[in-house]
Amino acid sequence: MDIRLEQASLHWQHHCVFSDLNLTLPGGQWTSILGQSGVGKSSLLQLLCGIADEAAITGQIFCSDGQPLAGRVAWMAQQDLLLPWLSVLDNVLLGARLQGGTVGSEQVEQARHLLVQVELGNRANARPAQLSGGQRQRVALARTLFQDQPLVCMDEPFSALDAITRLKLQDLAAELLADRTVLMITHDPLEALRLSDRILVLRGAPARLSDPIIPAGQTPRAIHDQQVLQLQAQLLELLAGEAS
Amino acid sequence: MMSLLRPIGITLGLLLSWQLIVWLTDAPRFILPGPLLVFNTLIDQFPLLMKHAGVTLAEILLGMLLGAGLGLISALSLITWGRLRRWLLPVLVISQAIPVFALAPVLMLWLGYGMTSKVAMATLIIYFPVTAACFDGLRQTPTGYLQLARTLGAGRRTQLLQIRLPAALPAFGSGLRVAASVAPIGAVVGEWVGSSTGLGYLMLHANARMQVDLMFAALLVLAVMALALYFSVNLIARRLTPWLNESTSSVTRGDTP
Structure with missing residues (x-):
């Protein structure tokens, strides 16, 4: 498009x-x-x-x-904008969470897959504060990809x-x-x-x-x-x- | 180990100097009772003290619950409705010019000598600090979080409940801590002005009959109660915001990105 x-x-x-x-x-x-x-x-x-x-x-x-x-549109900013009270996995799932309704197991599976792709598969349950700056920005990238928007x-x-x-x-x-x-x-x-x-x-x-x-x-x-x-x-x- | 020894050492030192002053000045027991005497009274009068302490504690807890609840609801309303904010915020600030203590006699008049007026005192004294802390917390949500939520298709309600509210929890925690330290003041002042139960009443009563040792014992119970309250609230506030404790670097401690 x-x-x-x-x-x-x-x-x-x-x-x-x-x-x-x-x-x-x-x-x-x-x-x-x-x-x-x-x-x-x-x-x-x-x-x-x-x-x-x-x-x-x-x-x-x-x-x-x-x-x-x-x-x-999926937006990725200079700051990672990870919500400190959510786990890494929930931050990736943020789009689904804010849309209301429940997060399906398929979506969780997809988010986990994206975390593996950004080489953070084993940190899914960590909180953002426990990650380094580069790791946090990788989570932000995974969150952006999870949205799967045309732009x-x-x-x-x-x-x-x-x-x-x-x-x-x-x-x-x-x-x-x-x-x-x-x-x-x-x-x-x-x-x-x-x-x-x-x-x-x-x-x-x-x-x-x-x-x-x-x-x-x-x-x-x-x-x-x-x-x-x-x-x-x-x-x-x-x-x-x-x-x- | 040292962190445990230090407060014990300080307490023992203070008690010792207290007892020394009593010995050296030979103060009569109705002016300054020694710590041993106070301790004896505490044990002798324990059932009486507990009966009154229970009433005061109930007043404080009810006041905290109401004050914190109302404060949180007010802050949420102020954030949600701009018109309400413009009308109500000045009223709230001006209302703080009236000392809550000055209201105590009026509250007695309206709500009677029972527990209601004391709960109202505690509620009133807590309400403003909690409202102010929550309101500030809700207002200072990092813009980036809200912009992100908007690009993720979150409506105003979702933004408020899922972004602003959790982001304001640390501020709410501070409000609760302040509330825990001022709530006992509200309840005790209420009891002084007029009541037939509670630690405040017991202290006035003991004072009038020169039972200064009982007064000190009541004061001791009150202090222990206030400390326990503060530390429980502190614990709850930390449970509410687990991400603040886990943070390893100061950069990410609840700051705005």
């Missing part, structure tokens, strides 16, 4: 961050938006998730199947982690989210280059989206890939140029 966002505009304290922004998310592809802080990229993602401050940001969302997008929106999902944990989680995410429609917001060019099919840069004042950069090859791309390194340098220069 393709998703199209049209004429999005964001106003922050009587000042226009961007207006008339159009964004297309082709079905089954991983799109990343790269930009600096304060450029409105998180608001853009929250608009798609239906949790944006509606007074500030407006825009129209169209899905290629003609249905509204509301309620069909996955990730807001700097790995930026709170240390470099090594981040690389491992990127590989895991690339594997588990293959062939899904994903929108990822990040300020790390390397992360975008490793994981994305299409990269858009949001920059300027008012901000505009660049033409898509489409790196070749399979994701997750290697960190020493020549093309990745070259593009990373270009993207960094592009972003730094704006800052100066």
Whole structure:
């Protein structure tokens, strides 16, 4: 399913961050938006998730199947947002729990399977406080996958982690989210280059989206890939140029 | 081991200095009875003390139950209905300017000399701290949790009951702890103002008849009761929030992500 966002505009304290922004998310592809802080990229993602401050940001969302997008997005934030009073398993099942009604044994089975996939099968009954930052974000990934929605929106999902944990989680995410429609917001060019099919840069004042950069090859791309390194340098220069 | 020895040592030391003061100053027993005398009275008058302690304890417990229940319900209502909040919150704050003790005679007048007026005193004195603690707890739910719940399709009711309420449990626990430490004050003040049973009554009665040793014994029973109450409530509050005790790092201790 393709998703199209049209004429999005964001106003922050009587000042226009961007207006008339159009964004297309082709079905089954991983799109990343790269930009600096304060450029409105998180608001853009929250608009798609239906949790944006509606007074500030407006825009129209169209899905290629003609249905509204509301309620069909899985959101993964920079913080893991695991509820401390629930076990790891119940956190993965949170979607089912909040929908009301009872959680079926099939769903529990599926959640356990996802925990095995994120290599936390033996920690299902632990509480989030007993896990490390990387483990907690893996649980958040499992929770996002459990929702099984047509669109996955990730807001700097790995930026709170240390470099090594981040690389491992990127590989895991690339594997588990293959062939899904994903929108990822990040300020790390390397992360975008490793994981994305299409990269858009949001920059300027008012901000505009660049033409898509489409790196070749399979994701997750290697960190020493020549093309990745070259593009990373270009993207960094592009972003730094704006800052100066 | 040391943690057990320390309080015992402190208690023994205090008792010893108490007895020493009595010996050294040769204070008459109707001014300052020594700990041995108080202890003797405690044993001699044990049935009498327990009879009155039972009444006071019942008043305190009923007051706590009502105060905490009403406080929780009020906090939930204030969070749920914005209009109610705008009208009621100022009233609640202003009502705190009236000292609850000053209301005691009025409560006697309205509710009589029986247990009802004392339970009302304890309830009133607890109500505000519990309401304030719960309300703050409910209001300070991390936005991220609520946004996540919204993307998961949770309605307002589900958000309140499954996200806001559990997230506010640590604050509710603090409210309960405060309640446990002030509830005995409410009950005893109520008894002082007018009653025919309870430890507060017993103390006034003993005081009037110069039975200072009995007064001290009643005070001792009251102190033990208040301590036991506090520690039981503390235990319950910790049971309500098991995730706070298990946490290994300070980063995840009930903070906002």
